[in-house]
Amino acid sequence: MNALLFADPSPSLRWRAAVELDGAPEDDEEVRAWRTEIDRSENVRQLLVQLATARRPLNAGYLLCRLAHLGYRGPELATAVESLFTLQQPDGSWPVGFDDEDERPALSSTREPPRESAPSDGPRFVTTHTVVPLRGIAAAGFATDPRAERAYDWLESVRLPDGSWPAGPKADFGKDGRPSLPEPEYRRLTRGAGCRSATTGAVACLALHPDRNRSDTARIGVDHLLARETRDESALGWEVSRLVGLERHQGQVTFYVTFDPAFVLDLASRCGVSPEDRRVRELVAYLESLRGPYGLWPHHAHPQLSRWLTFDLECSLRRLAAGDWTGNEDPATFTPYRRGPRRY
Template structure:
């Protein structure tokens, strides 16, 4: 029994719909696809997210759009939310979360990269990546890159002050081989990966190259991003929004940016993931067994995209970047 057939029996109409279209090649005029489409549009799960979207500020709205897109929402509420997010965009193309008690955005050079990354990824997920206002945000991302092609968390994020050098990134989220922040670089690449042209640009691939340099194999965080998109884990944090090292998300980004399955690091990662595949070809989520279908769809799509990859990076392998433990007090 193939994966697509297994997913057609899942309780979630969103997963059945996506499985049919993405794995079985079903078209929008298929009777079952139409029925599942109706279920999705009327589902309480979608209704709750849309209600939250109506009052959310750009940062929260950005990830709500990612969740809705992941679940197959196609309603007008998404376009309305995108317009609202654009309404809070700054002239340079970025976004900033106002400080507590302040009605306006943060001004000046002090920024947090994630304040722009999260809204932009939501806009792209909703299908507006090529809107001129979104393109301005992408150009802003390109403008704040470090000289090695990675992204900083931002001077504000590390308590830097204008006119003073930006402190080095905190070790727990520092890239294995790079100057930037792994969380910020992951978020920036996630935005680029959803753009029809920029996803296979050198900018995106250099970002992926930095992320693939960390070759730790932690099964306990596999599918972390999927669990947030489906709503079983909270999407929280600013600088640390993408701090969790999720191998499934890493493979998703690499495959969207055109990395080849022949890249040594990707090849080794796929080999490792195959050792985790369970009966009937499913991957089990380490914390939420009910997400086996969602995680398997995500990984299967990544493996399919790798077949069209044509780029091989040149980063050398590196050891784990685990944070040092504090000395025992007793």
């Protein structure tokens, strides 16, 4: 199966398959050649241009995720991370920033801290506006920077009592005087009071931290995600398709709203969930049932994504072997959200 991955035209996939699946050393001749190809690839060049002109922390954060996923390690990552930190609020979060994006200078041109914005515990914090930049910073290798640690502390401070994360102050982003409403059903957690999109993003940040990925905070978050045991084949590989660039990354509250079984398995494997956990075991059995005759997982919408999806799932399956934590194994009932009455 690995031979099929080495046949992919992407030097990023070939390099990552060699290093992460075959254990090839960095000084291997082919590995070094692929690294050179990565740095010179047109895909990476285009992403670096977008990163240099990004105006929103959310967009810059996800561009960092995409570059890290492709294996790029250039100095532009550190520059972008420093620019993101200049926009960080004192409590560790990033502002919502609904101002006119066309008038805002690119992040790379930021030299002074932004004007004072609403505090994150006030009426305008949205969890996604912090978790996406933080995930990008962690993916670029700066998860243990003191400023990133402050953002992780903020994440822990805004959790709900059940350990899940809210989308932010509800009802039009929590304007003063508005009541706090429950999360809409289409993104409400199966077992929790929080938002599935926000919880997924928060766990994605924690999963990239070398110490916090095995914390109770991360594992409780994964436990909430695993409670949804429905399987939707059309959503398989959604996150990989965005990281590779075949699907757009968009949305604010709904940035992680798609329930991608492959992404959930990736987060569970990074946070130390045991393969003996009933829900993980059944998820793996379901995914194995979708594997093609040559060992690859096909993608329903993008056939060219099958090798990237296979690589992602193989890495997750290998990490699972080191897991030692079993969560809430009781099945949770799931009812699709209610739809409004038809107009006609």
